[in-house]
Amino acid sequence: xxxxxxxxxxxxxxxxxxxxxxxxxxFRKQDGTVSALSDRCPHRFAPLHLGILLENDVIQCGxxxxxxxxxGQCVRNPNGNRVVPRAAVLRKYPVxxxxxxxxxxxxxxxAVDETLIPNxxxxxxxxxxxxxxxxxxxAHYELIADNLMDLSHVGFLHAGILGSEAIARxxxxxxxxxxxxxSNRWCPDGIAPPAWGAMFDNYSKPVDHWLDMRWNAPAHMLxxxxxxxxxxxxxxxxxxxxxxxxxxxxxxxxIIFGRFRGTGRSAILT
Numbered sequence: 489x490x491x492x493x494x495x496x497x498x499x500x501x502x503x504x505x506x507x508x509x510x511x512x513x514x515f516r517k518q519d520g521t522v523s524a525l526s527d528r529c530p531h532r533f534a535p536l537h538l539g540i541l542l543e544n545d546v547i548q549c550g551x552x553x554x555x556x557x558x559x560g561q562c563v564r565n566p567n568g569n570r571v572v573p574r575a576a577v578l579r580k581y582p583v584x585x586x587x588x589x590x591x592x593x594x595x596x597x598x599a600v601d602e603t604l605i606p607n608x609x610x611x612x613x614x615x616x617x618x619x620x621x622x623x624x625x626x627a628h629y630e631l632i633a634d635n636l637m638d639l640s641h642v643g644f645l646h647a648g649i650l651g652s653e654a655i656a657r658x659x660x661x662x663x664x665x666x667x668x669x670x671s672n673r674w675c676p677d678g679i680a681p682p683a684w685g686a687m688f689d690n691y692s693k694p695v696d697h698w699l700d701m702r703w704n705a706p707a708h709m710l711x712x713x714x715x716x717x718x719x720x721x722x723x724x725x726x727x728x729x730x731x732x733x734x735x736x737x738x739x740x741x742x743i744i745f746g747r748f749r750g751t752g753r754s755a756i757l758t
Contacts (some may be wrong), residue, residue, distance in 0.1 A: 504537035507592065512581065513537040514590065517545045523558040524581040524592050531576060587611045606668075606704040610729040629707060629733075636709055636732065637671045639699045646681075654678025654697055672700040677718055684715045688726045694718050695725070707733065 504513050504527050511527035513536045523545065527536050534551035542548055545558040554576055555564040562576035582593040582600045587608040593600045625632060635641070643655035658675030675697040685691050695715040702710040714727025 504535065508594065511535065512592070513547070514583075515541060515545075515547070517558055522583045522585055522590055524583050524590070525556065525558075525560050526579040528578075529554055529556075529576075530578070531573070536578075606702075606708050606710070608710065608731050610710075611731060632733070633703065633706070633709070636701055636711070637669070637703055639671075639673055639701065642699065649683050650681045652678050652681045652697065655699070658697070658699075667705060669703045669705070670700065671703065672698070674698055680715050684726065688715060691715075691717075696720070698722070709733070 503515075504511065506512070512524055513527040514522055514524045517523055525536070525547070528534070529536055529539075529549040529551060531549070531554055532551050534549055536547050536549055536556070539550035540548045542555065546555050546563060548555045553566045554562055555566075556576075556578055557563045558580075560578035560580035562572045564570075565572045565576070580597075582597050584591045584593075584600075584602055584605060586602075586605055588611045589608060591605050640655065640658075640660070643651040643653065645651070652675070654675040654677065655673065658673045660671070660673050662672075663670050677694050678697060679685075680688065680691055680695045681697070684695075684697070688695075696718055697715045698713065700712040702712075709730075709732040711730035711732065712727065713730065714722060714725055716722050716725025716727075
């Protein structure tokens with residue numbers, strides 16, 4: 489029987505994540521869809537991602553060999569009388585794959601509402617290429633959200649890289665649309681921040697600079713930031729789309745990032 493080890497496999501096959509304090513194993517099934525299950529065998533709580541992925545979308549626990557289907561139900565007990573324990577059931581999370589991201593539903597499986605998924609279509613825009621990665625931050629997620637919703641600190645904390653004097657005198661506006669909050673900073677007629685000027689062909693003339701943050705509470709944000717020559721449309725400059733993070737636990741964050749480059753407009757995720 490063909491089989492593949494879950495441990496160390498690429499994300500397109502399987503991987504483990506801890507989200508909201510819950511260990512989860514994810515793998516792509518033979519039909520191309522994604523399955524998300526509890527990453528603990530209920531027998532002795534062994535991590536299932538350290539086991540083996542068998543044919544027919546079955547995970548075999550590496551401790552005593554119990555096998556679980558993509559539904560979370562134990563389908564085979566290779567030990568003793570081979571009776572499948574009734575309690576050998578994994579939690580199964582409803583999954584939606586959208587904009588190259590995998591979204592899990594924590595609530596009632598019969599009440600899944602896909603309209604709650606924020607729009608991150610910049611991640612799959614065909615005019616851009618993507619470089620992705622993860623940064624883990626040991627800080628409470630509310631502190632990080634607070635930091636990113638008020639980007640007035642950029643002019644000081646990131647001086648010499650991303651900061652400029654125009655940020656401190658920029659106009660800050662906040663608006664709410666349903667459960668989405670926008671915190672936008674418009675900083676016209678200033679010298680380009682050094683990193684931005686370098687990316688924009690070492691542009692040294694004054695620019696209009698913007699830092700627009702979108703927050704879908706509690707844990708997903710999207711930053712649109714960039715520069716353009718004074719009075720010109722944003723599409724004439726260079727910009728970054730920064731999709732920001734998924735909650736791992738109250739005191740840890742996974743920040744998802746990548747890079748996109750297109751004609752006249754680029755996106756850099758950090």
